[in-house]
Amino acid sequence: MAHIKSMEIYQFRGIQQLIVSDFSRINLIVGDNNCGKTTFLEAIQLLFTKAQISSVKNIIKQRTVLNLNDNSFYVSFINMFNVNNRDSLFEFDLYAESDKGPIQFEIRGHEKTLAGEDALQMSQMSARQKLTYKQSSLLPEMVKVFDGSIIGQSGKKTIEKEIRLTSLDSSVSGAVSKKEVQYIQTHIGIGYPSFGHLRYDLLKNIVDNPEYKRLAISILKQFDESIVDICYTKADDGVSFLETVITADGVNRPLSVYGDGIKKILYILNKLFDATDSILLIDEIETGLHKKYYDKLFPVVFELAKKLNVQLFIATHSMEAIDAILAYGKYDEENDNDPIKVITLKKVSSKERKGSNVVARNVTGRYVYDNRKAFEFEVRL
Numbered sequence: 001m002a003h004i005k006s007m008e009i010y011q012f013r014g015i016q017q018l019i020v021s022d023f024s025r026i027n028l029i030v031g032d033n034n035c036g037k038t039t040f041l042e043a044i045q046l047l048f049t050k051a052q053i054s055s056v057k058n059i060i061k062q063r064t065v066l067n068l069n070d071n072s073f074y075v076s077f078i079n080m081f082n083v084n085n086r087d088s089l090f091e092f093d094l095y096a097e098s099d100k101g102p103i104q105f106e107i108r109g110h111e112k113t114l115a116g117e118d119a120l121q122m123s124q125m126s127a128r129q130k131l132t133y134k135q136s137s138l139l140p141e142m143v144k145v146f147d148g149s150i151i152g153q154s155g156k157k158t159i160e161k162e163i164r165l166t167s168l169d170s171s172v173s174g175a176v177s178k179k180e181v182q183y184i185q186t187h188i189g190i191g192y193p194s195f196g197h198l199r200y201d202l203l204k205n206i207v208d209n210p211e212y213k214r215l216a217i218s219i220l221k222q223f224d225e226s227i228v229d230i231c232y233t234k235a236d237d238g239v240s241f242l243e244t245v246i247t248a249d250g251v252n253r254p255l256s257v258y259g260d261g262i263k264k265i266l267y268i269l270n271k272l273f274d275a276t277d278s279i280l281l282i283d284e285i286e287t288g289l290h291k292k293y294y295d296k297l298f299p300v301v302f303e304l305a306k307k308l309n310v311q312l313f314i315a316t317h318s319m320e321a322i323d324a325i326l327a328y329g330k331y332d333e334e335n336d337n338d339p340i341k342v343i344t345l346k347k348v349s350s351k352e353r354k355g356s357n358v359v360a361r362n363v364t365g366r367y368v369y370d371n372r373k374a375f376e377f378e379v380r381l
Helices: 037-047 053-061 072-078 116-122 126-136 200-207 209-220 260-274 293-308 318-327 366-370 372-380
Strands: 004-014 017-022 026-031 090-098 101-115 142-154 157-166 181-184 228-234 241-247 252-254 280-283 311-315 341-348 358-364
Touching: 004 116, 017 037, 017 358, 026 037, 026 318, 037 090, 037 101, 037 181, 037 228, 037 280, 037 311, 037 341, 072 142, 072 157, 101 116, 101 157, 101 209, 116 126, 116 142, 116 157, 116 341, 126 372, 181 260, 200 209, 200 260, 209 228, 228 341, 252 318, 260 280, 280 372, 293 311, 293 318, 318 341, 318 366, 318 372, 341 366, 366 372
Parallel strands: 026 311, 026 341, 181 280, 280 311
Antiparallel strands: 004 017, 004 090, 090 101, 101 142, 142 157, 228 241, 241 252, 341 358
């Protein structure tokens, strides 16, 4: 488990080169649409995947619906490489300095075209799948193939593994490393319109820990004063469990009848517990939450993160959310300890900044607080 102090991104997705240093305990990632905020959070995740291609696939799935019947996985994999760096060698490189030492993640290789039957033999399909594919009329005459390696470094330990993917592969096999970095995206899973029905394993940290449970209930009461407990009850099938909210009048209500705000709060709290002594990434923290609850929720999240030794990276479009987060810094008072950094990402032309199409400005929370009006104009561009 580690916290990162700085990060360098080279040729990853839409970012050609980006270097950001001097991270803090709470890091806000802001900027215009399509400036690279989600890519920035994905880069942090990849740094902790321990060179597992299956873990890479799971990160791809966060923003792309993968169809088992087409080449969407292969296309999504190739799209991880910057479009300006695909002439001969495909390569992207991520590097970070952490409190546990250097961390690096790199994928490099070449894309080539092979005859369909040759590509089929080197694909990740099982022998039975290959035979079925060969006997069908679906095998293309020519197939794209990526041949390269994935490299991961953590401290003094370096892992390098061979990668061979074909556009016939709809998935990859292999172990998935335990998540050292937790991630909350805008929605729980691509294709889901809301936070939907949270599974048992997403709330167990809260329900199973009396201290965490009391804290969660105290926050939920700010949304609905009648809530007195959260627990699991057996469903009608007698096997599965339902997330249940108990109200002061003794009524048991399934969590699914409540809005996304309550579900997101529980989800954030649970992920904080999972991220103990590590990192939690939150994309668009304002989604599903009315701004009137920011002042009550955010301080609780930040204090719990401090208690659990969790480093936060939070992406947001909302100036109202930024204001509420800055309030935690108590900049109206004499306070030498500033826990907040605000990292603004901005796209620039190559003429403005040679070799980079995204630049970052990293300032303290106090600087943004003192220059609120100018900063609002930047965020709302």
